[in-house]
Structure formats: structure tokens, C-alpha cells
Amino acid sequence: MKHAPLVDQLIHAFTCLPGVGPRSAQRMAYSLLDRGREEGRRLGNALHAAMDGVQHCQRCRNYAEEELCPVCSDARRDSTLVCIVATPADVLAFEQSGEYRGQYFVLMGELSPLDGIGPRELGLDVLEQRLKQGEINELILATGTTVEGEATAHYVLDLAQEAGITVSRIAQGVPMGGDLEFVDGATLAQALRGRRPFES
Amino acid sequence: MKHAPLVDQLIHAFTCLPGVGPRSAQRMAYSLLDRGREEGRRLGNALHAAMDGVQHCQRCRNYAEEELCPVCSDARRDSTLVCIVATPADVLAFEQSGEYRGQYFVLMGELSPLDGIGPRELGLDVLEQRLKQGEINELILATGTTVEGEATAHYVLDLAQEAGITVSRIAQGVPMGGDLEFVDGATLAQALRGRRPFES
Ligand SMILES: [Zn+2]
Ligand SMILES: [Zn+2]
Numbered sequence: 001m002k003h004a005p006l007v008d009q010l011i012h013a014f015t016c017l018p019g020v021g022p023r024s025a026q027r028m029a030y031s032l033l034d035r036g037r038e039e040g041r042r043l044g045n046a047l048h049a050a051m052d053g054v055q056h057c058q059r060c061r062n063y064a065e066e067e068l069c070p071v072c073s074d075a076r077r078d079s080t081l082v083c084i085v086a087t088p089a090d091v092l093a094f095e096q097s098g099e100y101r102g103q104y105f106v107l108m109g110e111l112s113p114l115d116g117i118g119p120r121e122l123g124l125d126v127l128e129q130r131l132k133q134g135e136i137n138e139l140i141l142a143t144g145t146t147v148e149g150e151a152t153a154h155y156v157l158d159l160a161q162e163a164g165i166t167v168s169r170i171a172q173g174v175p176m177g178g179d180l181e182f183v184d185g186a187t188l189a190q191a192l193r194g195r196r197p198f199e200s
Numbered sequence: 201m202k203h204a205p206l207v208d209q210l211i212h213a214f215t216c217l218p219g220v221g222p223r224s225a226q227r228m229a230y231s232l233l234d235r236g237r238e239e240g241r242r243l244g245n246a247l248h249a250a251m252d253g254v255q256h257c258q259r260c261r262n263y264a265e266e267e268l269c270p271v272c273s274d275a276r277r278d279s280t281l282v283c284i285v286a287t288p289a290d291v292l293a294f295e296q297s298g299e300y301r302g303q304y305f306v307l308m309g310e311l312s313p314l315d316g317i318g319p320r321e322l323g324l325d326v327l328e329q330r331l332k333q334g335e336i337n338e339l340i341l342a343t344g345t346t347v348e349g350e351a352t353a354h355y356v357l358d359l360a361q362e363a364g365i366t367v368s369r370i371a372q373g374v375p376m377g378g379d380l381e382f383v384d385g386a387t388l389a390q391a392l393r394g395r396r397p398f399e400s
Contacts (some may be wrong), residue, residue, distance in 0.1 A: 043213040046210045051232065054204055092203065
């Protein structure tokens with residue numbers, strides 16, 4: 001004797017979410033069934049729309065609903081200046097600082113060989129091509145200050161130096177060992193203004 | 201500049217879940233978009249199926265996909281013995297104990313006047329009717345030991361006594377297989393008051 005099958009199926013499906021174990025999953029299912037059927041349907045619709053409709057920008061790899069994301073298709077942004085970040089949340093943080101008018105390249109992760117995340121998984125082969133084609137004048141490195149973030153920054157630095165392109169790194173005004181997305185806009189703006197040449 | 205609208209919509213929809221704030225919601229959305237599209241679609245399907253297909257058993261109020269839940273439609277169960285519980289999870293716990301062959305009445309909550317949860321919201325008017333119709337011989341109270349659980353138990357006790365029906369309550373005491381030192385004082389005091397002759 002268990003729950004009604006549709007209830008068990010819903011509880012099980014919730015456990016695919018990060019940080020959600022069987023107990024939380026049960027609480028989520030009960031909550032929607034007991035007093036949130038409309039919200040449950042809305043979440044179902046949002047899931048289908050996003051899973052089917054969200055792709056990656058062909059230029060910067062950020063989430064996009066068309067070939068290019070809004071930043072990349074905005075002609076007023078300086079496409080010769082590219083900021084390298086790890087996640088879409090980092091782009092959001094930069095945009096909220098209001099300080100940056102260039103474009104981005106979103107790695108969707110950081111180098112982590114033990115997890116099978118190498119340069120190709122981060123699109124760094126594509127970035128290398130673009131650097132060689134000469135359409136980028138300056139790179140700003142804004143990966144995190146963790147070991148993986150450092151390794152990623154150095155890898156990109158090598159690519160840029162091979163292509164003879166100016167590289168800077170956002171100032172270490174950002175707290176060490178922290179994720180970029182938790183940094184407030186003012187700090188991030190300061191770090192951006194204080195960027196300095198990157199030396200290996 | 202924000203996320204792609206479908207991504208923002210998904211993040212927002214996740215915050216309808218209990219215990220999920222904007223940060224967790226973002227983590228959930230990224231996780232599905234980056235490496236769980238199929239799981240995301242499966243969760244979407246499970247949500248729609250459950251929101252549309254799960255109703256309440258017309259007899260015991262537990263979740264059901266038909267008019268009666270499997271327990272209520274099982275002719276081998278004793279329908280004159282009814283156990284009063286707060287949630288579908290409590291039914292699950294009883295069923296897993298393998299000890300109980302009666303039926304249930306699932307309140308889907310406990311009395312909490314300040315939250316607008318009175319007897320009618322718990323279906324206690326329906327239970328009162330069934331008690332008066334004489335189809336139930338014995339009630340077992342198994343609501344929680346919180347203030348709300350106690351209040352609910354006493355309310356049901358009154359209904360049963362009015363109808364002249366035998367009422368018992370599951371024993372409160374120390375959990376089986378646990379060390380006594382980890383049991384809180386209130387539970388231990390209750391276990392002491394409830395002591396019974398020891399039979400081998
Ligand atoms: Zn883009
Ligand atoms: Zn039932």
C-alpha cells in the first residue's frame with residue numbers, strides 16, 4: 001500500500017532537483033496537491049516551455065530563445081570587448097552593476113578534469129577560433145577565485161596571448177574563494193574599474 | 201538585462217514550492233537546463249498528471265485517482281474500525297507497520313483556528329454524519345502530539361462520545377529500538393504515566 005501512483009510519481013520526479021530528498025519531495029507534492037493546483041500547473045507549463053524553448057546563444061553560450069541572446073544582438077554593445085564568466089548568473093550580476101558595455105562569453109562551468117569538464121565542454125575551442133579571427137580586441141577574465149576558476153583563467157590567458165590579445169582580470173576586490181553571483185553590484189563595478197593586466 | 205524570459209519564468213515558478221527561495225530556484229532551473237532536460241520534461245508531465253488526476257477519496261479523504269482509494273475499496277479491510285490521521289504520510293507509516301487492517305479518515309491537516317482551519321476544513325462534519333449513521337464501531341485517534349494535534353483529538357473524541365462509539369488513542373511512549381538517553385523528558389514522562397503490567 002502506497003500513495004496513489006500519480007502522487008508517488010510526482011514525489012519521485014521532484015527528487016531530480018538539486019538538494020531535494022524524498023522528504024522535501026513529499027512536502028512539495030503535498031503542498032501543490034493540497035493548496036496549489038494552479039501553481040503546480042503553472043510550474044508544469046514553465047518546465048515544458050523552458051526545456052523545449054531555451055537554447056544557448058550561438059555567440060556567447062548564454063541561455064537564449066533565439067540564435068543570439070539580447071546582449072549579443074544589441075548593436076550598441078562593444079563586441080570587441082568580451083568578458084569571460086562561468087555562469088548566466090554571473091552575466092546577471094555584471095548587468096546589474098550597470099558598469100559594463102561589452103559582451104560576454106559564458107563558459108557554463110569551469111575547468112574540472114576530474115569531472116570530465118575540459119576546454120571543449122566550456123566552448124574554449126570556439127573562443128580560440130574567435131580570438132584568431134581578430135574580431136576581439138580585449139578579454140576581461142571574470143571567472144571565480146576558486147582553484148577551478150584560477151585554472152580556467154590561466155587557460156584562457158594562454159589562448160589570448162597566443163592570439164596577441166590584451167587580457168585583463170577584474171580586480172581582486174571580489175572576496176576570495178567566493179562565487180561571483182553573491183557579490184553586490186557596487187563591489188563588482190569597483191572590481192571592473194580596477195582591472196589590471198593579467199600576468200601568468 | 202535579465203535571463204531569457206523562459207528561464208526567469210521557470211525560476212519564478214519554482215519559488216511556489218515550500219522551502220524554495222530565489223537562489224534555490226535558480227539552482228534548480230540551471231541544473232535542469234544544463235544537464236537534465238529529460239528529467240525536467242518528466243517533472244512537467246508528472247505535475248500535470250497529478251494536478252489533473254489526483255482527487256480525494258470520497259470516503260477517507262486520502263489522495264485517490266478514483267472515487268475510492270485502494271484501502272477503502274478493499275473488501276478485506278474492516279470498515280467498522282477507522283483510524284484518524286492528519287496526513288497521507290501518516291497512512292503510509294501505518295501501512296508500512298503492517299499491523300493495521302482497518303480503514304482511515306485523513307483530515308489533511310489539524311485544527312488551527314488562527315489559520316482558518318476549522319472542523320469543516322478537515323471534513324469533520326462528514327465524519328460526524330458517518331458516526332451517526334452507525335457504520336463505524338471503533339475510532340483510533342492518531343493525530344500528532346502537538347497542541348493542534350491534541351485539540352483535534354479532543355474534538356473527534358467529543359463527536360465519537362456523542363455518537364456512543366468506542367474511542368482509543370495510539371500509545372505514546374519511547375520509540376522501539378532507541379536508546380533511552382536520546383528520548384526527551386516529556387516523552388519519557390508520558391511513557392511512565394502510560395506504564396502497563398509487564399507480560400512475557
Ligand atoms: Zn549571446
Ligand atoms: Zn479512502
